[in-house]
Amino acid sequence: MAYTDFKTYSQVVDEFGLVLKHENFLNEKHFEINSYFENRLKKSFEDSARTYTEAAICESIISPILVEVAEEYNITVWSHVEFNVDKEKNLLEHLIFY
DSSP, X not given: XXXXXXXXXXXXXXXXXXXXXXXXXXXXXXXXOOHHHHHHHHHHHHHHHHSOOHHHHIIIIIHXXXXXXXXXXXXXXXXXXXXXXXXXXXXXXXXXXX
């Protein structure tokens, strides 16, 4: 079953015998956003209204936000990676972020 064939968490849990737990893995943290980042993000929102594509939104809005948050929590965010788990089950995917 391809990643895109899964429509619910329940399908994934059943297929792979997983246990699904809903809980925060990071504690809420308040931090200041520097003015350069804030202004750049505002500009990206304005630009994305004119170039409304998934790639444009990902690169200009989502990615910078994830990078800022990742730096505050000292975690890593990967972008544009192959997540090929099982070729026979068609679990092959190019992931944007995780």
